[in-house]
Amino acid sequence: MTLILEQLLNGLQFGVMLFLLAAGLTLIFGIMGVINLAHGSLYMVGAYAAAFAAAQTGSLLLAVLAGLVAASVIGMVIEYVVLRRLYARDHLDQVLATFALILMFNQAVTILFGRQPLFVSIPPLLNGSVQLLPGLAYPLYRLAIIAVGLFIALGLYLLINHTRIGMLVRAGATHREMVRALGVDIRLLYTAVFGLGALLAGLAGLMAGPILAVQVGMGEQILIMTFVVVVIGGVGSIRGAFLGALIVGLVDTCLRAFLPGLLRHVMSGSEADALGAGLASMGIYLLMAIVLLARPKGLFPANV
């Protein structure tokens, strides 16, 4: 029972990380119509900047600031320099251009920091674990990630649904021409939304640092899963991204945790582990295929 609870918490933690990435991706796609493969690179930039700042200064606050500032500034720069020219083009050009950006980011990071993964220790403030239930001690750091993720989700909900900026964002997603005709500086809005998405990706990256290895290519691994989240949730919908992220996080974590064990009842140990790991990795893609076949616009489409 405690094992199941622990895995559910792990799934929740992975889910909110995915949400931070998916929120930015779905906004960028929903509003600007851009498929941004380089979103994972911004996650990587956040992780590296925070790890570097932490190693240099040892300060948690400075590390967080460095990660957030680096990701959002670089995000806005690539929007200004590259993506702005691609809004009117079709998806194919966007895929190629952002694929090129991935290559460039990966190589630039390799040149700056080398190929060795960086290891980041958990900040002392958040070290240790909390006794949630008798027999269930859970790492404080992961709880903090869940808290931050839920807090951001609430903040985004308020921002999108209850502020003037949010109103423009929603209007921009559904009636772009009309918003432009009403005299809103849509280019500035685009850059701001892109910066916000990059900021959230950087936040996810810097929080992932102490849990996963900070290495070149970390962005692509999570990018594809983020796309799965966005598509399952419904493109352009923050609510969809949130629920989709939780579903994908929980399903993926639970399959990985429990499937090999279940398979071991029917076959030998090592084969069960290999097949279980493979099937668990397939799980979320299968989920996405089923969702798309049943609800081609995703579970919670934006414009309904």
Next chain:
Amino acid sequence: MSDHALTPTHVAAPTLGRSMSLLALAVALIALPFVVKALGQPALVPLATRVLIYAIAAASLNLALGFGGMVSFGHAAFFGIGGYVVGILYRTASDDTLFLGFIPGTDQLLVTLPAAILVAGLFACVIGALSLRTSGVQFIMITLAFAQMLFFLFVSLKAYGGEDGLTIRRRNELFSLDVRDDTTFYFICLGIASLVFLLLWRIVGSRFGMVLAGIRQNERRMAAIGIMPYRYKLAAFVISGMGAGLAGALMANYLRFVSPDMLHWTKSGELMIMIILGGVGTLLGPLLGSALLVILETVLTSWTEHWQLVLGSILLLIVLFTHGGLNGLLIRLGLGRSAP
């Protein structure tokens, strides 16, 4: 992609100039092994073979993507399946067992290639039938999802090498040719590539190709004149998957190795890059694109360790400042005309 690059798909009968440039291309491709040997660069023959194999895969994807307007981000799956058909049949033959209990293995190219085409076609039929119920971004993502599923399936198949892949000790045999010889294998690939391009040229110019182009431009209008777009799109998708499977089978023979890397999503990305580089919806564009990408990679790798940075910048500049890839660039510079 600008509309300009997408519209000219009507394939006219070859004009004199066009026939001449095609003839020149054919002569160049046939002469290539002898020329590079004379220049003392025999290592270029395998490189050219790789260009041809990728050109087959990219040209096949282009039938779905460029001519049919179906942006598939999962063609690496068919490429990889083609490779695994060769790998598994070889392994089964050398172990003298039966695959799935009833399929005997073989190492004859004349059997493995059709088998690879058939199996890839079956997968394309299932994946296409499901995926084509969606469109737009959802189509891109669902094809990616199926490819990822197959990728992880092969990663978890420990019996066929899992993550490490399968080694094929000897290339498949074709009559009594010495297929280990790079030049012989180059000519086999050249022959097959010519057949594929000829077939694609016929398909695009046929009634079927016209309907496909019509569906890409306006699906609703085609439906209104009594054509079922779904069937045509599925047929094109299956043909396209078969071509990718064929290329995968050749690649497995070329490398004498298959691994899940062949199904990785970055491979799908590479195939798309080749098409975009060469020009979407043009027949010879994928060949140009494949040559450009393979050569760029090779040259840049030998030139600098940080080749990805340079390759990325070049790709970015091409997307931002040329419309219609290399083909479009050549046209605009007045250096050539649209490939037939």
